[in-house]
Each structure stands twice: as structure tokens, then as C-alpha cells.
Amino acid sequence: MAHADEAAVFNKDEAKVDWHDKALWFVRQKRDKSAHNVKGWENLRDLASAIKANVLSNLDGYLLQFEENAQKNGVTVHWAADAEEHNKIVHSILAKHDVKKVVKSKSMLTEECHLNPYLESHDIEVIDTDLGERIVQLAQEPPSHIVLPAIHKRKEEVDVLFQEHLGTKPCNGDPQYLTSEARKHLRDKFLKADAAITGVNFAVADTGGFVVCTNEGNADMGAHLAKVHIACMGMEKLIPQEKHLGVFLRLLARSATGQPITTYSSHFNKPEPGKEMHIVIVDNGRTEQLSREDFRASLHCIRCGACMNTCPIYRRSGGHSYKATIPGPIGSILSPGIDLKKHSSLPFASTLCGSCSDVCPVKINIHEQLYKWRQVIVKDVPQPVVKKTVLKIAGSVLANSKMYSFVGKSSRFMLKHAPRFLIYSKLNAWGKARDLPEVKNENFDEWYKKRKKNE
């Protein structure tokens, strides 16, 4: 199904869509407040972008440097060309230690590689320990957002899910009670796990160390209790030097949730005596993306989720409608690089308003890349009827790249000048009979209170 059709499924529950839309906009506003508090915010973004560009331009050198330093610290480094090899490597480490129970903290990479089903098929229990991820794992769904995995679920749904799987009492979705029950349930899993798998937020070439950021403390509870710690990272997670963490950690949480920093920013360098630490460096299409001049900046992404929270399409169509591990604007420029045909509708799931590029802490030109993918797709992939119509109406502006840059490189041009019915066409599920979400004067708190009153 194309994105618009998937979005139509999500749009069946109007109240939920409204909630989803406003909840994410609220997160976006928190991001703004937090960013405005930082002197030199734009300088930080410039720095982050330039550091990442430098990393990509010397990636092989940094990878080797990182490997050498990590090995000196007693960490075992593995390399995986694709998802399958990644899964095999992880499994072989676990098999060597006869591991039956694994706890895993958030890692979009292991989602991308479909590690859980692979390990489960080898009789290994994998428990996702981030609360949002545990919720979607119990619901047998993929995360719908990279930072807020269960943002598509209402609290009443979580209540029912926990009654069924954790034996909780009905509580009208009381978040406090549900969280405390999840704490008990997962505490037990941490204590019994033989191995812990974590993601990597940043890997530092000049020290061989890596940093994992969480608010819940789940990565640490897993990694420090189990005998074996496996950290899985996409190869683009490298940064040159430890001092660059100062730049990225200042940007990450503020962009993600508006917090000044995550509760825990854990710096792993050496395994404890008697324990093992492994790092799996994964390519899985990244070197190919690196070769695409127009799209390689997508590898700057630090997975903060800000582009999702701000995107009018994402907010009203839900993460699942993208049918990709990374949804939203950034997902829509990464996914076509992995499977152009399957994901050909994603670059069209955008108004090209440019809000994503405005908030991106590493200054990825997301909306321009979306536009460039459209050009590739129009040439190479037969289009579903809806989008053909869109393109026909959009006429020369969309189809002619010279003219596009002539109108000032800003794709806001489209939003301003394209006919309303193009952007909010009935044919577009995410725009159905609606204007851009009007939430300027009502913050989430107020909205939430009002909603409560009306219940």
C-alpha cells in the first residue's frame, strides 16, 4: 500500500489522530523552548553538521581508528555488511555463552535488522526494556516513532495490554501505576538476563569508547548486570574526538524532547574484569547511501526525532503508515535508498514545507532531499494514480529542477503557491478536509486538561 492509503487507516480514528497530532506538536514546542535557551544554538548546529560531514569524508580512517582503540580497551569489534550478518554475529556471541535470556535497550538498528525474530527463532528470549518499546513488543507491533515508540497508543490500550501480559489490575490507564508495574516486571528481567544488547548513540574514534543515552536507565541496568554486553551501531555513528560529544549531547535531547540532556549519558570504554563487551559495526546499505551525493547527508542523522514531531504529515498519519523502520521525513529519504520501489510513495508524503530541515540539529536538508527523490522516482518508478495527479497539477515546478532552484531553493514555495486542493486534496488521506494543524494558541497541557474535563 502507498503511504496515503496507510495513512487513511490511521485516520479512521479521528480522536486519536487529533491527540497524536497535538501530542507531537507539544514535543516540538518543548524543543523550541529548550533550543532558545542555548546561547549559540545555531553555531552548535553548524558545528554538528560540519563534524558529521568531516566524518563521512574520512569514514574509513575513523572506523579503523575506532576499531584499534576499542580493541586496546579490551572490546571485541565485529563488522557486518548487512542485517543478516549482523544477526548472525549477535547470535554467535550469545550462543558461545549459551545465553537464553537477553535484555535489549532501544536500538533502531536492531529493529532495522529484525534481530528480535531472528533470535527468537533460535530459542532466545529477547525483552525490550525501554517502556515504550516493551509496550509495542507486547502489542506485537513495530515502534511508530524513533524516540517515542508507543506514541500511537492511548493509555487505555496500554492498560488492557498490561492486564493481559503482566497481570495488572484495570486502572483506566493510570500512567503512574502502569509504569511502576512495568518497573517490577522488567527489574526481574534485568536480574535474570545473561546478556544485554544496547544501541550506540555516538562512537568516539580517538578513544574507542561509545555513549548510550537513555532516560529510563534501562541500557545501564542491562549492561552492568549481564556478563556480556553487545552494542550494535550503524557505521555513521562515529565522531572524531571525545570533545565533540560536547556538541552532540547539547543538541540531542533538546531536539528530541526539550530536555537539556537525557537522564543518563553513559560512557562505555572498557569491559569490567571477567565480563565481555562487543561492538558490531553495521553497513546494511550505508556505504551505498554514502555514494549518493544528493543523499549522503542523510547519514548525519543522530536519531532525535525532531523532524517527525514537527512534520504535519507524520503527525496526522502516524509512524506505521511509512512501513519502514525509520518513519517520518528522515525515514522518507533513507528508505528509498534501501528499496526504491517499495518506498516510492514516501518522498511524496510531504508538503515540502521545510519544517524538518529547520529543526534538524545536524542540519540535514531533508526537504530538498525529498524533492530530489521525487525526481528520481518519477523517472524510474511507475506512480500510483494519486501521485500522478499531484504531479500533473504541480506541473513544471515539481518536474523541472532548474525552475525549482530558481524559485529560491525553498520548497515553501510549494506550500505557498500550490493550489490548496493539491496539498489538502481529498485524495490525500493526511490532508483530508483539514488545514495545517492549528495548535498555535493551545499548548498540550491546556488541550489535555480540556480533554480530561470533557471525558
Add this chain to the structure above:
Amino acid sequence: MSRESILKAVKKNKPESLPLPEIDLSFFEEEINLVETFIDNLKFVGGQAIQLNAIEAMDAEIKKLYPKASKIVSCVKESTLGTISINKDTEPHGLEDIDLAIIKGELAVAENGAIWIAESDFTIRALPFITNDLILIVEKKDIYLHLHHVYEAISKRERTFGVFISGPSKTADIEQCLVVGAHGAMSLTVFIV
């Protein structure tokens, strides 16, 4: 192993070398009250700050704040409240029912309310996470403006494991409602001396 083929592909596909930028700290300097800003941010992230004139007053404060705590690990000589002693060989799973851990913070960051602690400060890596409540002690002189300064200050350390902690463990994964006490410590109290 795919190491060689990956490295080869990267070499082939990477763009021309681009320079690594210098971090110009002048963009980020601010004249602010470090202690006040730190306390404000600590509150914002859900922690509480208590300023002490003398470290000797700490134990009495702790008893007031955590009257029921009985299993206490103190990693500082300034507190005599410890009831459980740990060493390098302590099995971390055995710390599961610890009520309180008291740890000396090495540095603190005004801009985000975070405190840096390293393995040598708490011996068992799991301790600051597995404890029910956490107390960190910070000296005023160790509060820095922002992370850039702090990374400079910790650049000479022996690197094993270290962590910035900013507030108690928390989650908002159920309908964006903030709940304190996810998997790590349920509360964080910082004594500033």
C-alpha cells in the same frame, strides 16, 4: 567477516575530504550564576538540590529525607550512614534491594543539571542505577558552565565507565505523561557544598 569489503566500499564511495571544524567556545560563553543555574536545571529535570554550609550537616539531612532507608551504600567518607560495604568483587545482583547510595560527583554542568561520576567513584557500575534512591555530592567549585568545559576537564581521566546523570530515572512513554522512576533511581538528591 566483511571488514575488508566494507572499508573498501567506504573508501570508494566517500566524498572528498572535508575539514574538521574547531569548536570556538566564544560562541557559547555566558556570564551566569553557575550554582543558581545548576540548581534550576536540576529541578527542571526532576532532581532536588540542597545547599550545605558544611558537609558535616549532610547525614542529618539524609536521615530527614530518607527516614526509612536502611540498606545504604556510602561511597564517601563524609557520611557514616553506610550499612552495606561494597568492593570490586561485590556481585551487582546482590544490590537489588539497596535503598540508598551516596556518591561523590566529580563535576557538574550548570546548563543541564547533570553530574559526572566515574566508575572509581562508585566501584560497582550498577550501583547508581539499581539503588532505589540516589544522593550525589557536588562541590561548588566543580560546577562548570557547559559540556564543552566539562569534556576538557575529564579528558585526562582513566577511561573505563562514566556517566552524566541528570535527575532521577523517568519516562513519558505512556501518553507523554511524565512518570519519575522508570528503571533507575526513583529520586535524586544533590548536596552542594
